Amino acid sequence: MSLFDHSSIQIDVLRSRAHNGRWAVVPPDVIPLTAADPDFPVALEIRKAMQDYLESGYLNYGPFSGLDSFKNSVARHYSLRKSCHFDPQDVLAVNSAAMGMYLVARYLLKPGEEAIIFDPVDFLFKKTLDTVGAHAVLCQLPQDGTLDLDALELCITPRTRMISLCNPHNPLGKVYDKATLFNLAQLAEKHGLWVMSDEIWSDILYDGRSYHSYAGVSDYAALHSFTVYGFSKTFGLAGLRIGAVMCKNAPVMQDFIEYSQVNSTIEGVSTLSQVGAEAALDEAWYWAESFVKHLQNNRDLAVRLLQNSGLLAPNNPEGTYVLFPKILNGQSSIDFTQQLLEKAKVAIVPGAERWFGPGADGHVRICFSTSREILEEGLHRILSQLD
Numbered sequence: 001m002s003l004f005d006h007s008s009i010q011i012d013v014l015r016s017r018a019h020n021g022r023w024a025v026v027p028p029d030v031i032p033l034t035a036a037d038p039d040f041p042v043a044l045e046i047r048k049a050m051q052d053y054l055e056s057g058y059l060n061y062g063p064f065s066g067l068d069s070f071k072n073s074v075a076r077h078y079s080l081r082k083s084c085h086f087d088p089q090d091v092l093a094v095n096s097a098a099m100g101m102y103l104v105a106r107y108l109l110k111p112g113e114e115a116i117i118f119d120p121v122d123f124l125f126k127k128t129l130d131t132v133g134a135h136a137v138l139c140q141l142p143q144d145g146t147l148d149l150d151a152l153e154l155c156i157t158p159r160t161r162m163i164s165l166c167n168p169h170n171p172l173g174k175v176y177d178k179a180t181l182f183n184l185a186q187l188a189e190k191h192g193l194w195v196m197s198d199e200i201w202s203d204i205l206y207d208g209r210s211y212h213s214y215a216g217v218s219d220y221a222a223l224h225s226f227t228v229y230g231f232s233k234t235f236g237l238a239g240l241r242i243g244a245v246m247c248k249n250a251p252v253m254q255d256f257i258e259y260s261q262v263n264s265t266i267e268g269v270s271t272l273s274q275v276g277a278e279a280a281l282d283e284a285w286y287w288a289e290s291f292v293k294h295l296q297n298n299r300d301l302a303v304r305l306l307q308n309s310g311l312l313a314p315n316n317p318e319g320t321y322v323l324f325p326k327i328l329n330g331q332s333s334i335d336f337t338q339q340l341l342e343k344a345k346v347a348i349v350p351g352a353e354r355w356f357g358p359g360a361d362g363h364v365r366i367c368f369s370t371s372r373e374i375l376e377e378g379l380h381r382i383l384s385q386l387d
C-alpha cells in the first residue's frame with residue numbers, strides 16, 4: 001500500500017478534525033476541495049518524535065526565539081533544497097506562516113505606508129496589511145502568474161516600503177525562477193524596498209523544478225528581505241501552528257526578534273510543535289517527495305478532466321496543490337460554487353475578492369491534496385453540472 005492510497009485516508013477522523021471549510025464543517029454528503037490542507041495522516045516519524053518528547057514528561061519554557069535544533073533544521077533545509085544559505089541565528093520560530101506574515105508587516109510598515117501585493121493572491125496578504133493599518137496596492141497578474149516588472153514599478157510610490165511575494169503563488173501555481181527573482185531584487189534595490197517572500201509552498205514543485213529562495217538571489221535581496229516558511233502544506237501540520245521567519249541581516253533580525261515579543265513570552269511557539277516540525281524536515285523528507293509525486297498525478301488528472309469540459313478552463317500549476325480554473329458558463333464564482341454545493345455536493349472556493357482580491361473574478365479554486373478517488377469523484381460531480 002502506498003502512503004497516498006485512498007485507503008490511508010480516515011474520513012471519520014477528518015470529519016471531527018478538519019475544519020477551515022473542510023470535512024468537519026460540511027454536510028456528510030459533501031466533498032470539500034476547499035482549504036489547502038492534506039487529507040492524509042502525517043508521517044510516522046513526526047508522530048514518533050512528538051511522542052518521544054512528551055514521554056520525558058517535561059514541557060518547560062524553550063529558548064525564546066526557538067529550539068536550536070529547530071532553527072538548525074530550517075537553515076539546513078534551505079541550504080539543501082532552496083539555493084539559499086541561512087545560519088540558524090537567522091531563523092525565528094513563529095506560530096504559523098500566517099503569524100510570520102503578520103509580524104513582518106507589523107515590523108516593516110507604519111500605519112498609512114504602502115505595500116505592493118499581487119492580484120489575485122491568497123487573502124492573508126491583504127489581511128496582514130489591513131491589520132497593521134498599512135495600505136495594500138494591488139499589482140495585477142495574468143492567469144499564468146507571470147511577473148510584469150514594468151507594471152510592478154508603476155505601483156511604486158514614495159510611500160511604498162515593501163513588496164509581498166507569494167512563491168510559489170497561491171492560487172495561480174506559478175513558480176518564479178532565479179532570473180525573475182534577480183530582476184525583482186534589482187527593482188527593489190533601485191527603489192530601496194523590502195521584500196516579504198512567502199515560501200510556504202516552496203516544497204510543492206512539479207515536473208522536476210528546483211527552487212530558488214528570493215533571499216539567495218543577490219546581496220541586496222539577502223539584506224533587505226524576510227522569508228516566511230511553514231509546515232502546513234508540505235507536511236500537513238496546520239494544527240501545530242508552526243512556521244519560521246528568516247532574515248540574513250543580523251542587526252535587523254535581532255531587532256525583529258525583540259519587536260516580535262518572543263523575549264517577553266507574549267509571543268512564542270510550543271516546543272512540541274517545533275519538535276514535530278523539526279522531525280518533518282530531518283526525517284520525513286521521503287514522505288514529502290512521495291506526496292509531491294502523488295500530487296503531480298492528481299494535478300495531471302484534474303487538468304485532463306477539466307480541459308475541453310466547456311465548464312471550467314484549467315491552468316496548469318507549476319507548484320502548490322490548488323487549481324485556479326476560469327468559469328466558462330458566465331456564472332459568477334459565488335453563484336457557481338453555491339450551485340455546486342447545493343446540487344453537486346462539492347465545496348470549492350469562489351474567486352471572490354474576499355479570498356483572493358478583485359483579480360480572481362470569474363475563477364474558482366480547487367484543492368487537490370486528497371486521494372485520486374476523492375478528487376475524481378469531486379470533479380465528476382462538478383462536470384455533471386453540464387448535464
Ligand SMILES: Cc1ncc(COP(=O)(O)O)c(C=O)c1O
Binds near residue numbers: 166243
Ligand atoms: C501563501 C500562503 N501563506 C500562508 C499560509 C498560511 O499558512 P499557516 O497555516 O502556516 O499559517 C497559507 C495557507 O493556505 C498560504 O497559502
